Structure formats: C-alpha cells, structure tokens
C-alpha cells in the first residue's frame with residue numbers, strides 16, 4: 001500500500017519494521033494476524049487524517065482491503081485489536097489524564113488503568129468495573145470491550161461508568177456522545193449532517209424493532225456479545241444514550257479519543273469468607289444465601305486450579321508474602337486436612353464484604369457463615385492477612401504464573417468467558433466438565449471466575465504447535481457455546497466477541513438480530529473503515545486460519 005498520501009499531514013509515526021509488525025500481530029488471544037503498518041497518532045487530528053486517507057483510498061481503489069483498527073494495551077483475549085491492515089496505537093501519544101474530579105475523571109484512551117487508578121485513589125475513588133487485567137490494560141480497551149471484573153457484581157460493568165465519550169466517526173470528524181433527552185435527540189436528528197443522520201437512522205432502527213431487541217437481551221447478569229442495542233433508548237425516561245452502544249463495540253463504530261468515566265468511593269474495610277463446595281447441587285441455594293448478605297466480590301476457582309498451585313508453590317511465596325515455601329505450605333493446612341477427610345472441594349468460593357469499619361464487615365462475614373452453616377458446613381474466615389492474600393493470589397495470579405511456566409504448551413483462551421444463571425449451575429457445570437474432559441489428550445484446563453454472576457473463565461492449556469490440538473478448538477467452542485445457549489446464557493460476559501466469537505453471534509442472537517447488528521454497523525461505518533470482521537462479518541474459517549502455531 002502506498003502511504004505517501006499521509007506525508008506532511010500525519011504528524012505521528014507510521015512504522016512497519018519486522019519487530020513492530022510481529023508485536024502488533026498478537027494480543028492475548030489464540031490468534032496471529034500480521035498488520036501492514038502501525039500508526040501512532042499524536043492526537044485526534046491525526047486520527048481524522050487517517051480516516052480521510054482510508055476513505056480516499058477506498059473510494060479510489062474499491063477492491064483494496066484497507067481499514068483502521070484501534071489498539072490500546074493489546075491484552076484483548078478475543079483478537080479484537082488484530083488486523084491485516086492499519087493498526088492505530090493510542091498508547092504512545094494519547095495517554096494523558098486530563099482531570100480527576102469528585103465522582104468522575106477524564107482521560108485519553110491510551111492511559112494504563114494502573115496509572116488512572118493511582119490518580120483516582122489519591123482522591124479515595126476508583127472506577128469499579130476494572131478487569132482482572134487491571135495492571136496491564138488501558139482505558140480505551142476497557143471501554144471498547146465493556147470490561148468487567150470482580151466488583152461488577154455490585155457495581156456493574158464499564159457501560160455504567162461512561163457518562164460521555166469523545167470519538168472520531170467515519171466522516172472524519174470528532175463528536176461528543178452522551179445521553180440525550182427526547183428534545184435534544186430531535187434537535188440532533190433535524191440537523192442536516194452526518195451526526196444527525198446517524199442519530200435519526202439509529203433511533204428509527206431501535207424504535208421499529210424495539211420488542212425484538214429487548215427480547216434478544218441475554219437474560220444473564222453480564223454480557224459483552226453483540227451490539228448493545230437494548231440499552232440505548234430508554235422509552236420510559238425518554239433518554240437516548242449512544243455511549244451504551246459505543247461501549248463494548250470493539251472499535252468497530254469509530255475511535256475513542258477521550259472519555260469521562262464515573263468513579264465511586266473506596267470502602268476502607270474488607271473481610272473475606274472462604275466457602276469450600278464439594279457438592280455442586282448446593283450451589284443455587286448457597287449463592288442466593290451469600291448474595292443476601294451483599295458481598296462486594298464473590299469469586300471462585302476450582303480444584304484443578306488448586307492442583308496447578310500445588311505444582312508451582314515456590315512461585316507463590318513472594319506474592320503471598322510468605323518467608324519461604326515451608327511457611328506457605330503451612331498456610332494450606334485447611335486444604336490438606338480436607339484432602340485427608342473426604343477429598344479436596346470441587347470449588348473454592350471467595351466472598352468479600354466491604355464497609356466503613358472492621359467490626360461492620362466481620363459481622364457481615366459471620367452472619368453469612370452462620371446462614372450457610374444451616375446446610376453447608378465448610379467455610380472459613382482467614383486467620384490473618386497472609387491467609388486472605390493466599391486465596392486472592394490464587395484467584396488473581398494462578399494463570400499468569402502458569403503462563404510463565406509453560407513452554408511448549410500455552411495457556412490460551414478458547415471458551416474463556418461464559419455466563420449462565422447461577423440456578424442452572426448444578427446441571428450446567430457437570431456437563432461443561434464432561435465436554436472439556438473429552439479433550440484431555442490435547443487440552444488441560446481449570447475454571448475460575450465470578451460465581452455470583454455465573455460467569456466462568458475456562459483457562460485452557462494447549463500445544464498450539466500440534467495441529468491436532470489446534471483442530472479441537474472450533475469443536476470445543478461449538479459444543480460449549482451450544483451448551484451455554486441451551487441454558488440461556490451468554491458466550492461472553494466480559495471479554496467480547498473479536499475474531500473468536502463473532503462467527504457465533506447468529507447462534508447467540510438469531511438471524512434477525514444479526515441483521516440489525518449489520519445495519520447498525522452500516523449506519524456508523526458505511527465504508528467499513530473500522531475494525532472489519534469484528535461484531536459483523538466474521539467467519540470460523542478466518543478464525544481457524546489465524547490460530548497461531550507457537
């Protein structure tokens with residue numbers, strides 16, 4: 001491709017060295033897609049220049065596959081920031097925190113969440129939808145994926161914390177998106193320009209298909225699949241909010257240049273209650289009992305995770321704050337005792353209560369423990385901070401640690417982010433384990449995630465150099481997604497569709513909803529400038545052809 005048309009106009013860098021292309025050919029998904037170039041815009045003006053350039057190329061050479069794919073920190077597990085055309089890296093220059101106020105902060109998309117949080121914590125606040133990857137991901141990716149995490153149980157996902165977005169759309173202009181009243185919407189629609197057309201066509205689409213769209217909303221606690229058309233138009237309050245659609249749209253509708261984000265006050269005290277589950281049949285009652293006591297986090301890992309931890313114990317010593325392996329091994333006495341008296345529990349659940357004082361949170365943990373005792377006797381309040389840290393380190397770090405200890409075999413996301421309502425878990429989980437166990441010759445796995453929301457991350461370990469191992473990937477996805485949908489779930493609660501799940505959207509939502517997604521994409525991006533193949537027009541063949549081999 002000839003990029004000379006950008007000379008003298010684009011002020012950032014355009015790079016295509018082998019090293020750069022290799023780095024940007026991967027995220028943390030299964031895939032490798034080599035881009036043509038990587039552009040590092042200096043600011044929104046540079047992004048506009050890129051859009052004008054791509055538009056012109058598309059008009060002059062309609063057969064050329066040129067497009068723009070935004071990339072923040074590249075920790076996406078679905079292939080969202082991968083492209084064969086132009087990557088637009090927002091990390092190098094668009095990385096400023098503009099303001100931290102009371103209950104909100106404004107930042108550019110290339111700000112690492114860890115830096116953003118440092119700034120918000122100075123005012124005792126956080127954005128509570130941060131993902132488990134909070135130390136390595138950035139604001140732009142969190143918004144574009146509608147990320148969620150351990151606090152989403154109480155606070156919800158990123159879409160609840162985006163009062164306004166500044167974006168560059170496909171006409172090459174920058175716009176501010178925020179909730180509009182009906183009369184504000186009418187004013188926008190009546191204006192004879194690109195923005196007015198978008199608002200008009202989108203409103204018409206959503207109003208005409210209102211019932212179908214509402215019926216398609218996944219009936220689970222969280223979802224990042226498809227375009228979130230169901231939250232844009234609130235008929236009762238008469239509020240039209242395009243940010244709800246833009247959040248979670250994986251850079252397919254435009255490029256975010258700045259965001260104002262909602263913050264909440266951090267609660268100073270917390271207390272963990274650990275629950276050991278041997279019998280999966282007890283889960284629905286157990287979960288509803290715990291939820292009645294309003295924990296802020298309610299997480300899980302399974303016996304397979306614990307097996308990996310025992311295997312890699314020395315790597316946990318420093319992280320847990322133990323002096324040596326012996327001291328850490330001593331911390332596992334409760335698990336060892338259980339092993340000797342009936343076997344390891346199938347699941348370990350972590351319920352954390354937060355509040356204003358230690359007395360308050362301990363009272364909540366004890367009351368929950370008492371309620372659970374009526375039908376479930378294996379619970380534990382950690383005796384000290386180190387023991388609590390042990391449980392959280394396993395939940396947060398086990399797979400990062402495992403990843404750094406696997407050489408030929410890799411921990412890769414295959415069916416990494418499924419959601420099913422907790423009431424269905426006694427039936428669903430044995431069937432899920434049953435399917436995954438059929439592939440144990442090629443795939444080792446373990447489960448972790450957010451039990452309070454029925455959101456499970458399946459951590460899979462495969463040798464991607466082995467063709468037979470690669471071949472099981474679409475088969476496992478097919479069978480697990482069918483199972484999830486049979487139980488009315490979502491194929492992705494947080495990690496989004498990307499290359500890996502876009503081909504399954506028709507199964508998740510049906511043909512007519514997929515047509516509405518295609519129409520939504522056309523309204524915003526008629527020339528298909530932004531991140532093609534994600535959310536619409538994905539294929540299993542493309543996905544399989546781009547599974548990496550190392």
Ligand SMILES: Cc1cc2nc3c(=O)[nH]c(=O)nc-3n(C[C@H](O)[C@H](O)[C@H](O)COP(=O)(O)OP(=O)(O)OC[C@H]3O[C@@H](n4cnc5c(N)ncnc54)[C@H](O)[C@@H]3O)c2cc1C
Nearest residue numbers: 072073074075076080131132138140141144147148251256
């Ligand atoms: C160990 C690990 C744990 C994880 N845990 C979680 C979790 O708990 N919850 C969760 O939600 N996710 C999780 N993830 C996935 C991922 O880290 C998050 O979704 C994260 O928010 C992505 O941010 P990023 O900055 O890395 O985005 P990227 O990977 O760079 O991009 C993600 C998507 O956003 C788009 N995008 C980026 N910047 C822009 C922009 N400026 N404008 C428009 N589109 C843009 C990209 O095109 C891409 O489609 C995890 C990943 C790892 C590796």
